[in-house]
Amino acid sequence: MKEISEEYQWKIFELLEGNLSESERNELEREINNNESLNHFYQTLKLTYLEPQEIQFPNKQGLLKKSTFTIFKNLYFQYSAAAILLMIGGYMIVSQKVNQSTLKIKQEVSTIQSEQTLKPEIKPAKSELNKTHRLVSAYTPKSITEQIKPLVSFRGKAFKPSTKLIDENQFLNQLVDNQYLSNSEKKQMMLKWLLINSNNQEVEVSKNIEVSEIVTEVKLVEQPLLSAEELETAELNEIWVKEAKEMLKKGQFPKIKFVTSKKEKKWLPSVGIEIQTETASMVNQIFK
């Protein structure tokens, strides 16, 4: 087999790289077909072009940056949930102590009773009864609320604690009044999520995006209900959530139902869904 000149080697390389014009290519291909050495070089040089291989990086998830975005921006739900948990925790501790003190009282009473049986003329000392009474009254529900550690800051802003934070309406109002939720956020919530009309009709949000590809988790978020007289409807329930999840699986977005305040004509979701996606902007994308 003859040695191929550098010039032809370069030409064949250019051919395989796709850098030749049609006429140059045709001419060179003709030469290759008529020359065994050129053809051999062409064939072996062609073998040096690698076929891309399917190799996957095993830890893709580990590289991703994650953020979550909650449809209803339910920070006030979270804080109220925290408050409720604290309350339950406090209540459990208290009930334990109350039980202990009740037991103590019972023991004392039974001791006193037995003493009375033995010595019916002798009455229990007043100071002892007052002591047990003080123990019980120290753990009334009123004092429980006082013991709950209130919210002290929100998004870096100091939050003046209030013993009435447990009141859901008041808590929400405080967040809005103190601008812990910005106007744009409120607007965004209103426009994107709660496309409610004055008749409180269901609004289907239309999109051209495959929701099921983006949504990674759907969780039920319950909004503690407003007082009954303020609500027009409070219908969202577990069934709706199941339906919503099914729709999301199919790549559709579920209808949202709302409750509204009659007096102030405010909207408020009774039950929402918390959607976790790779990024917050993906959620925005869904609801564009």
Added chain:
Amino acid sequence: MTIEEYNQIVYSQSDALFRFALKNIKVVEDAQEIVQTSFEKLWLNKDKVESTKYKAYLFKIAYNSMIDIIRKQRNEVDLETSNIPESHSTQTEYKGLKQILEKAFNEISEIQKNVILLRDYEGYSYAEIGEITGLNESQVKITIFRGRQALQKILGKMEDYL
């Protein structure tokens, strides 16, 4: 760069970056580390890198990390084998073109290997490869040519063993 944009780059480029690193250094753990380091650096410098150059930036970091690792490995091997006489054994069995190519690929220079990988696997243009490797377009083209020439020669020789 937003988190979303970054994650999209992870999805679109991590496999390619891993393949590029693995083909060069052969050790899975090292290749994984290179990918992780590249993405970490991209995130750290997200505001400095132009949005159109994320991909090239990733490959450039991976390329530089690989060169460092390869140099280290080479120094270690040089120290270990400096007193051992070179083996002349040619009793190698080649099973198919893929293996022959793998073998041939290991015999060409690092830079030739890299430019060919970037060209064939990632479909980069000469200019893009230049951006990653620090060569100009002509140098890239010549390096690819020389690399393929070298591979062609090795393949031609290996044909005798087939």
